[in-house]
Amino acid sequence: xxxxxxxxxxxxxxxxxxxxxxxxxxxxxxxxxxxxxxxxxxxxxxxxxxxxxxxxxxxxxxxxxxxxxxxxxxxxxxxxxxxxxxxxxxxxxxxxxxxxxxxxxxxxxxxxxxxxxxxxxxxxxxxxxxxxxxxxxxxxxxxxxxxxxxxxxxxxxxxxxx
Numbered sequence: 001x002x003x004x005x006x007x008x009x010x011x012x013x014x015x016x017x018x019x020x021x022x023x024x025x026x027x028x029x030x031x032x033x034x035x036x037x038x039x040x041x042x043x044x045x046x047x048x049x050x051x052x053x054x055x056x057x058x059x060x061x062x063x064x065x066x067x068x069x070x071x072x073x074x075x076x077x078x079x080x081x082x083x084x085x086x087x088x089x090x091x092x093x094x095x096x097x098x099x100x101x102x103x104x105x106x107x108x109x110x111x112x113x114x115x116x117x118x119x120x121x122x123x124x125x126x127x128x129x130x131x132x133x134x135x136x137x138x139x140x141x142x143x144x145x146x147x148x149x150x151x152x153x154x155x156x157x158x159x160x161x162x
Contacts, residue, residue, distance in 0.1 A: 009142070009145070013059060013063060013066075013142055014063055016055075016059060017059045017060055017063055020052050020055050020059070021056050023052060024052040024056060027048050027049050027052065028045070028049055030045055031045035031049065044124040046124075047123070047124040047125055048124075051122070051125075051127070058135045058138075059135065059138070059139050061139060061143070062139050062142035065143060065146045065150070066142070066146045076088065077089055077092075086157060086158050089150070089154045090151060090154050093147045093148075093151035093154065097143075097144055097151060100139075100140045100141075100143035100147060101140065101144050103140070104137060104141075104143065105137050105141055105144060108134075108137030108140055111133055111136065112133050112134050112137060115128075115129050115130040116128060116130035
């Protein structure tokens with residue numbers, strides 16, 4: 001049951017990153033066309049590209065952690081002996097989990113709430129900035145899920161070999 005729910009969440013996250021990246025590419029292409037071909041730059045495309053980069057970067061980090069493709073973790077751990085690497089991995093996953101929960105989820109929710117209350121909007125798109133910052137707690141949520149899962153897998157491997 002949990003594995004199925006996680007698979008659904010994984011698919012939703014990857015679809016969101018893929019769609020965001022596709023819209024980002026189309027947006028940048030349109031910006032180039034309006035600037036250099038039409039000689040009349042679009043006023044909103046740069047702002048949209050910035051917001052999409054925030055979403056793609058944060059959600060992409062979650063996808064990378066889930067796939068085991070996080071550069072910092074792979075590089076450090078690959079240079080160690082197997083047993084030592086497993087303990088370091090436990091520590092790293094615990095730190096990711098703690099940071100993601102406290103700073104990204106809890107702090108991110110507080111940030112989004114404050115920004116929505118103050119009714120800040122972006123200048124070109126008129127978009128509420130709270131929706132832009134919503135990428136922080138959403139990404140944090142996925143990072144917590146994935147770091148807990150990876151922590152438990154690593155702990156299980158350590159206990160099995162003990």
